Amino acid sequence: MDAQTFIIRSVTVQNVIMAIICGIIVTVLIRAVWKKKTTHVIAVFIWALIAVWFFNGPFWGFSAVTVSPEGLKLHYGFLSVFRNTTLPVDTAWEIHNYLGGLRRMKKLTYFGLAQRQSMKVRGRDKFEILEALGAAIDRLNGRPMGRIVERPVNM
Secondary structure, eight states: OOOEESSSSSHHHHHHHHHHHHHHHHHHHHHHHTTTTTTHHHHHHHHHHHHHHHHHHHOOOEEEEETTTTTEEEEOOOOOOTTOEOTTTTTEEEEEEEEEETTTTEEEEEEEEEEBOOOOOSHHHHHHHHHHHHHHHHHTTSSOOOEEOOTTTTT
16 A cells, blocks of 8 residues: 555645744844844743644644555644654544534544544545545554544533
């Protein structure tokens, strides 16, 4: 089986968001260095650490998965340097459906692999991509490796 990449959310959009944040931080850093304000430079480094923490933290999910015999490569974006990883091929997967949003009125779905979550998506077309990803992992292993989980409304 050749390597196959499944796009859950656009990795380009995630990289653009990360690039905008980097651009703002670098611009403010250059301005602080230019004006020789040490406290502003320290503040910018703290904000940079917060940005790196956020993009590597639990609030930011993966956007794409490459399925190949070498493993399942998760794509988070270029600032997620500690999260981009390759998991073993026999990793169990789950598709989670639940009602989310402010009033719990939106049907959201995400893909789970070994305690990692994808970005949350809406719509039948995105759900079909997640199903195809699960089917590709199952095909690669030659047996079912996952399931679809429906969460109750009150969670």
